[in-house]
Amino acid sequence: MRDRTDSRVTIARRELGSLRKEKTIVLALALQLLIAAFSSFLVVGLVSLYDPGQVGGAEVDVAVTGDAAEDLISASQEVRGVDAQPYRTEEAAMRAFQEYRATGIDAVVVAETRDERVFVRAVAPDSNVQTTVVVVQLRDVLRAFERAERTDRAAFLSSTPLELPPETDSSPYFGFTYTILLPLLLVLPVFISGSITVDSVTEEIDRGTLELLRVAPVTLHDVVDGKLAAAAGLAPIQAGAWIVLLELNGTSVANAMALVTLVAGLALLVCGLGAAVALVSPDRRAAQFLYSIAVLFVIGGTTLLPHGPVTAAARLGIGSPATADFLAVASVALLAIAVYLGLHRLVDRVDADAL
Incomplete structure (x- = not known):
């Protein structure tokens, strides 16, 4: 043995x-x-890839237009690092987006009401290093907007929709x-x-x-x-x-x-x-x-x-x-x-x- x-x-x-x-x-x-x-250093960099809002200095300027722009701008105030600015027309917002160096507009969001529903269309930069930051911040804005809309319209719904997961501050x-x-x-x-x-x-x-x-x-x-x-x-x-x-x-x-x-x-x-x-x-x-x-x-x-x-x-x-x-x-x-x-x-x- x-x-x-x-x-x-x-x-x-x-x-x-x-x-x-x-x-x-x-x-x-x-x-x-x-x-x-070096986990403590790597975590900061890796987290910033999928949640850029947690990294200081990630400021995104968004041009918002449409008849539901005011509600969306109100919801965006809950998202850190997002500055939503109202524009009267979609053409003006797109023009500001195309003239990024002069206006600083990173993205465009069009919020319009149709048949008592709000349809949102977003435009983000293509093939740009800042694209990931912009998309993630827009995602958080739309999530905040959805929660606000569900809260405001809950009393007028004929059936209770599926509950959203609770918000966490972790x-x-x-x-x-x-x-x-x-x-x-x-x-x-x-x-x-x-x-x-x-x-x-x-x-x-x-x-x-x-x-x-x-x-x-x-x-x-x-x-x-x-x-x-x-x-x-x-x-x-x-x-x-x-x-x-x-x-x-x-x-x-x-x-x-x-x-x-x-x-x-x-x-x-x-x-x-x-x-x-x-x-x-x-x-x-x-x-x-x-x-x-x-x-x-x-x-x-x-x-x-x-x-x-x-x-x-x-x-x-x-x-x-x-x-x-x-x-x-x-x-x-x-x-x-x-x-x-x-x-x-x-x-x-x-x-x-x-x-």
């Missing part, structure tokens, strides 16, 4: 040593390290950090570990070195376990390091042990699938394609669940998990064990002499 353990450890060390020569893997690790180490930085950044740093190492497993197994088969390993003597079980230990073991180590770096950057992450356990389970699950795919389809390109499809269905499908791994990671990191989130961690761990046992049954059926 000790000999087998030593063989697996030796293979795992050999795998880790070979990863240093893989520039793509090293670059991916360095990129994750950069994101985790910081977008908080939401971005825990719903995007943290899950990204936790899940990305899992994908990389699975890809490493696929490449490692198929490379051994292509080069014929798998036979040399078995002559050592090393069984196919030892080879697979050693490669799994090296690849799957990297993910929870990275996750722990990223959590520490986030803490150093001022982002508090709760339930760290549960998150590392979740990553460890996902890594074993994904790497087990990768190894199985590599044994069934030894061709490297075909194996990577099948692995990508399998991961897409497994991880992508779980995002549809109300308490999937990604959602559970966000809730655990924030510090407000439900019982179902801990059950999700346990389910991933159990599924990973099942995949590992299934992989060993597959190894028993594989005729290593034919590889």
